[in-house]
Amino acid sequence: MSKAAIYLDTKRVISPISPLLFSGFAEHMGRCIYEGIYDPASPHADVNGLRKDVLAALRELNYRSIRYPGGNFLSGYRWEDGVGPKNQRPVRRDLAWQSIETNQFGTNEFMQFCKEIQSEPMMGVNMGTGTIQDAANLVEYCNAPVGTKYADLRAEHGTHDPYGVKYWCIGNEMDGPWQIGHLNAEDYGKKAREAAKMMRWHDPSIKLVLCGSSNSAMPSYPDWDRIALEACWNQVDYHSMHYYATNHEDDAASYLALSAEFESFVDTLTGVLRVVKAKTRSTHDVYLSWDEWNVWYKDGSGNGHWTEAPNLSEEVYNLEDALVVAQWMNVFLRRSDVLKIACIAQIVNVISPIHTTRDGLLKHSTYYPVMLFNRLASGTALDVMVQAPMIPTKRFGDMPALDVSSSYNAETGTNVIFIVNRHQTEAVTTTLHWQDSLPTSIRSATQLAGTDPKAANSFENPNQVIAVAITPPDLKDSSATLVLPPLSFTVLEVAL
Ligand code: AHR
Numbered sequence: 001m002s003k004a005a006i007y008l009d010t011k012r013v014i015s016p017i018s019p020l021l022f023s024g025f026a027e028h029m030g031r032c033i034y035e036g037i038y039d040p041a042s043p044h045a046d047v048n049g050l051r052k053d054v055l056a057a058l059r060e061l062n063y064r065s066i067r068y069p070g071g072n073f074l075s076g077y078r079w080e081d082g083v084g085p086k087n088q089r090p091v092r093r094d095l096a097w098q099s100i101e102t103n104q105f106g107t108n109e110f111m112q113f114c115k116e117i118q119s120e121p122m123m124g125v126n127m128g129t130g131t132i133q134d135a136a137n138l139v140e141y142c143n144a145p146v147g148t149k150y151a152d153l154r155a156e157h158g159t160h161d162p163y164g165v166k167y168w169c170i171g172n173e174m175d176g177p178w179q180i181g182h183l184n185a186e187d188y189g190k191k192a193r194e195a196a197k198m199m200r201w202h203d204p205s206i207k208l209v210l211c212g213s214s215n216s217a218m219p220s221y222p223d224w225d226r227i228a229l230e231a232c233w234n235q236v237d238y239h240s241m242h243y244y245a246t247n248h249e250d251d252a253a254s255y256l257a258l259s260a261e262f263e264s265f266v267d268t269l270t271g272v273l274r275v276v277k278a279k280t281r282s283t284h285d286v287y288l289s290w291d292e293w294n295v296w297y298k299d300g301s302g303n304g305h306w307t308e309a310p311n312l313s314e315e316v317y318n319l320e321d322a323l324v325v326a327q328w329m330n331v332f333l334r335r336s337d338v339l340k341i342a343c344i345a346q347i348v349n350v351i352s353p354i355h356t357t358r359d360g361l362l363k364h365s366t367y368y369p370v371m372l373f374n375r376l377a378s379g380t381a382l383d384v385m386v387q388a389p390m391i392p393t394k395r396f397g398d399m400p401a402l403d404v405s406s407s408y409n410a411e412t413g414t415n416v417i418f419i420v421n422r423h424q425t426e427a428v429t430t431t432l433h434w435q436d437s438l439p440t441s442i443r444s445a446t447q448l449a450g451t452d453p454k455a456a457n458s459f460e461n462p463n464q465v466i467a468v469a470i471t472p473p474d475l476k477d478s479s480a481t482l483v484l485p486p487l488s489f490t491v492l493e494v495a496l
Helices: 050-060 071-077 107-117 132-143 148-158 183-201 223-235 259-279 319-334 365-375
Strands: 002-008 013-016 022-025 065-068 092-094 099-100 120-125 166-171 207-210 239-246 287-295 339-345 355-356 362-364 379-381 386-387 392-393 397-400 403-410 414-421 428-434 442-447 477-482 488-495
Touching: 002 403, 002 414, 013 355, 022 287, 050 107, 050 355, 050 365, 065 107, 065 166, 065 339, 065 477, 107 120, 107 132, 120 132, 132 148, 132 183, 148 259, 166 183, 166 362, 183 207, 183 223, 223 239, 223 259, 239 259, 239 339, 259 319, 259 442, 287 319, 319 339, 319 365, 319 403, 319 414, 319 488, 365 414, 365 442, 414 428, 477 488
Parallel strands: 002 428, 022 065, 022 339, 065 120, 120 166, 166 207, 207 239, 239 287, 287 339
Antiparallel strands: 002 386, 013 379, 092 099, 355 362, 379 403, 392 397, 403 414, 414 488, 428 477, 442 488
């Protein structure tokens, strides 16, 4: 059996962990909003039409912020369609997903939803068909005190006090030719800068997210990022990145080593941020917002054929997908000095850890790593030293069998260690060494593991791939040894 060692030191800190790394994304796409979050016809609906079972699962997932309303949908969205009396809201054709949009759920329903799950709203403004005036009007509608047109409109719609929405995304994937109103980097940079100015004049306290490349394979990457940032550096606070992981080649070894790809994407953009900061002679800092990330390759359906709430991209997640998701979140902690926001795309039905039918809810395999990170990672991220056997992969060369991250919360005295064993057949006997402190107890040990990388949950068999409590390893002075099974994700919560 292979052996590994993990060295932990609470003084070897990468950065404080931003709670917004544990955020989600909800788009008017497929059955995310309609039949997912909002479904008045469901026996589980509350008085506002929100699904109580979905709210409960989202609360358990502890999302700190939700990005809304898109996505590609955003670039054709007229926000004024989605506010005011429901019977007066227009039904429209959504060109992004070729679907029928009833507008029965809009900005105010979203604010209510965020309140229910105690998440912070993160709003997007339309930079496709939308004008900089529309963007500014929406900030006024959400954040201005009553006394002027759009703030009064909000009050007329039932909310007197401003919502105080802090986080705003200036468009979505504007580098993509598929985007409604796609722009080149220069044109987007100019439009985003002018929108940002107007939005901030309404509310100087807001934080703005600039569109970055839609993924690291875009031909314009990373020039798009540099050019847009050069135009907007002092006007924005975050720069977005999107990436969807695939395993089309069914190359499990490379797929299970994707943390290398995630890390390299962050590192390249970190370099771009440094260059632009230097070029603009600025003292201002811009951080990264990975505001769309997930596994997405089995169900790529995106055409709703002009129906309401069509079944689009309802990916079923398996064990290996859950191990990729866990590594992604390890990377969030390991790069927490520059990554401050991350939103899993999406939160219900569409490429989501949660799947609903009208009266049922299923938790996919990916639910568990998301829940464990979102609930347990806090405080500071530690720079962990790992010695592990190497595994050959086609895409990334030799990669260590273990992918590890760790958090330390000094207030609660809790150290959490997140470990993926990406080896497909071998268990790894792993010793943890606490170098600067004596652990007093292991509060919990949780594991998601299996022998079949393709195993997935279903309504008939919902507990095929779930995280379960395991017997914690014994502490011996300042170390503990446990056997990590192949294809596993293990989380230890340790009192220091
Ligand atoms: O999340 C689904 C889609 O993926 C989003 O609408 C778009 O931004 C991305 O391409």
